[in-house]
Amino acid sequence: MAAAPWVGGLADAVFDHALDDPGHVALGRKGADGRWHEMTSAEFRDEVLALAKGLLAQGVRFGDRVALMCRTRYEWTLFDFALWTVGAQPVPVYPTSSAEQVYWILHDAGVTACVVEHEDHAMTVGSVVDRLPRLQRLWQVDAGAVAELSAAGAHIDDEVVHRHRRAVTPDSIATVIYTSGTTGRPKGCVLTHANFMFETDTLIRRWEPVFHTRPGEAPATLLFLPLAHVFGRMVGVAAILGRVKLGHQPVLQAAALLPDLAAFRPTFILAVPYVFERVFHAARRAAEAEGKAGAFDKAVDVAVKYAEALEARAFGLGPGPSAALRVQHQFFEKLVYGRVREAMGGRVRHAMSGGSGLSRRLGLFFEGAGVTVFEGYGLTESTAAATANPPERTRYGTVGLPVPGTTVHIAEDGEVWLRGPQIFSGYLNDSKATDAVLRDGWLATGDLGKLDEDGYLTITGRKKEILVTSGGKSVSPAGLEARVRSHPLVAQCIVVGNDRPFVAALVTLDQDAVEHWLAMQHRAPLPPPAMVRDPDLENEIRRAVVTANTLVSQAESIRTFRILAHPFTEEHGLLTPSLKLKRKAIEAAYAAEVDALYG
Structure with missing residues (x-):
């Protein structure tokens, strides 16, 4: 290509x-x-x-x-x-x-x-x-x-x-x-330079609808992810090379970002799943505040069904949305979907998501709302994307197919190996670390995954993050954490249980969501220490945990959890700049809370 x-x-x-x-x-x-x-x-x-x-x-x-x-x-x-x-x-x-x-x-x-x-x-x-x-x-x-x-x-x-x-x-x-x-x-x-040239050339050519949009409409993207991270840097370079109007926004908070999205009006954006989750939850809170939560939830169901029908048709498994579904979809276009797009500037039709897993349902919702989110997978060592969902056959819940010129191999232990012209040449001043990950031209990623019958990759976890309980049960925490985090009141979730008798979790709260939740119940705001002891709030989080547990066997399920008063932050050394959990640091910082889970 x-x-x-x-x-x-x-x-x-x-x-x-x-x-x-x-x-x-x-x-x-x-x-x-x-x-x-x-x-x-x-x-x-x-x-x-x-x-x-x-x-x-x-x-x-x-x-x-x-x-x-x-x-x-x-x-x-x-x-x-x-x-x-x-x-x-x-x-x-x-x-x-x-x-x-x-x-x-x-x-x-x-x-x-x-x-x-x-x-x-x-x-x-x-x-x-x-x-x-x-x-x-x-x-x-x-x-x-x-x-x-x-x-x-x-x-x-x-x-x-x-x-x-x-x-x-x-x-x-x-x-x-x-x-x-x-x-x-x-x-x-x-x-x-060749690594970046291959990566950006491939992106621009293969995802041509993203970079060239509609006739008469100039493509534009507003960068708000850190340029110190390879994902944002690569797309910034691709914008210059691909003649896409490029803007920059240094503040990720909604109060600063949303006005600039409205003024700049990008045609596509790149983000981590956290951003899409926040957009979705903010839209639902706004609907609930207007007394329209039921209509919003119905619109979400229609969008998901509509996108599933489109997906089935793309894979030759169905005729596409039925006439009745198309009517329902059109009904919610101005009421809900147009508003969601307007929150992103009004012109966004495509988005790219990376850094961690985007839930299938959330991806389907955005597709049904008129924004196709192409989820991909890559590392700094692969100059960003090594796989991504193609425009004509997006399979939500996966990170897509190998980008043209790239090969994906699943090793015997389930580790994802990559090969292609965008793979780095090694670590500076560290031949031992280089030799540990580069093997006969293949990059051993440290991530675990599987390929389906059509060659689409799903990331199931990270080798170093696999928990082994004292009973010998191996647990991949990523899926459980993502499902708990999908609850609108949850900001973060970390699953623990290494060398422990069972799996447990620490949960942090989304402050804005909790304030909205309390207001909808006509309750006064609570300070963070009181939030973690509120029985109604605890019941809400328990529902999120029970839902997450339906994904796994009883031995892998979260038996108990604790709500924390404050979120994990980069400033306190508990998150990486790309918002990934620093597991060892979190467990060390909250050692007393973790011990109490097993007391």
Whole structure:
């Protein structure tokens, strides 16, 4: 499907696009006035070129590694392409990283310069700079770094920059991305320009309806996931290479995100399942507040049945939605489905989901509501997606088929192995870890999965997360946790039980959902300590646990649970930046609560 790249690097597209169609709207930028302003291909090229000159003037050289510690904003993409233009290697650092995490990444990568967003980040780097003798430069975006660098390089001739750019080849290192790491120190995944070229080329060609949308409608996407994560970074690069209007939003909270979705009006978005769950639950709370919960729930059932009928037809297993179902579906279009789409800006027709599993029912609901969510699967080591659901035959509840050019193999122990041109070349400075996962060209992912008769992959768990009770029963916690988390009052769930007599769970609550639930019962708000002791609330969570237990045998079921007063957060070291649970850290932090479950 996608031809392997043979020449050049990622930055070439910026200059080629400006030459081919200088007036094309390449990006949207939110100005100080709060309004979105369009940026053409030529304007973006000029800013990339000016910044590249400044980097050269300040001593950045071909092959140097430069850290980027910043939220999802325009300057990240600008620095990415400017650094690639001069043959340097951006090294992402999560903006929430601790001083020790920053030190480890900058030290291990041998970073010579660092770009930070604001003063707090600068102070974090400054606190460890005495242990980083190779670090020579520090630029702060909010202190005018782009203008400062552009001015510093104004005297450099364009041709000097282009000589650097032409020296970049597909096998040149594009970036070193450190895995967020649920355990141990992060490892630096070395990804080449060819890795990104293959991945983005394949995505743009195979998922053509996403990137080219309807006739007369310009495709656009608003990035709000961290650009320090490979998923957001890859789609950001694909947007530039695929001539999709790209916008950035650094705040994931609904109060900031929803107005920008409405103003920017993307045609597709990428998100983790948590975002889709929040959109769904917020829509239902709004309906319940208007006294229309029954109508909303009926609309959900109709959407799911409608999407199931479409899915069956795509696989040759049915005729599609019946006339009666189509009438019901049309009835709820303006009442419910249009409102859900409007919450995402009004133009969204496609979405991509990754990072963890999206429930089949939730995926079907969005499909029935007019937004096709393509769930996929991949790792930093595979430059994001290795599998994804194809546009014409989406099978909800799976992570799809191997992307063209990629092979998936299930090992004897159920581990998922991947092979393809997007697989990384190894971990920086860690041949032992590299040898542990790269085996004769195959990447051993550490994830467990199965392939159905049509080749669709389902992820069933992670090898390191399998619990073994004291009775010898192996339990994969992911499915149980996802089912408990699907309850609107639940924010997070972690299943425990390793070397214990039975399986139990710790549950955190969605504060907004609980406040709404109390209001609908005409009850006063409760402080968090009181929530965990409220018998009615406990009964609601018990229902979620009982429902989850229908998925498994009695030996694997959750026997008891405890509600916690506060959610697991990244700030407290209990979540990775991509919102995955740090199991060992959580069990250590809540050791007393876990012991009490078995008391």
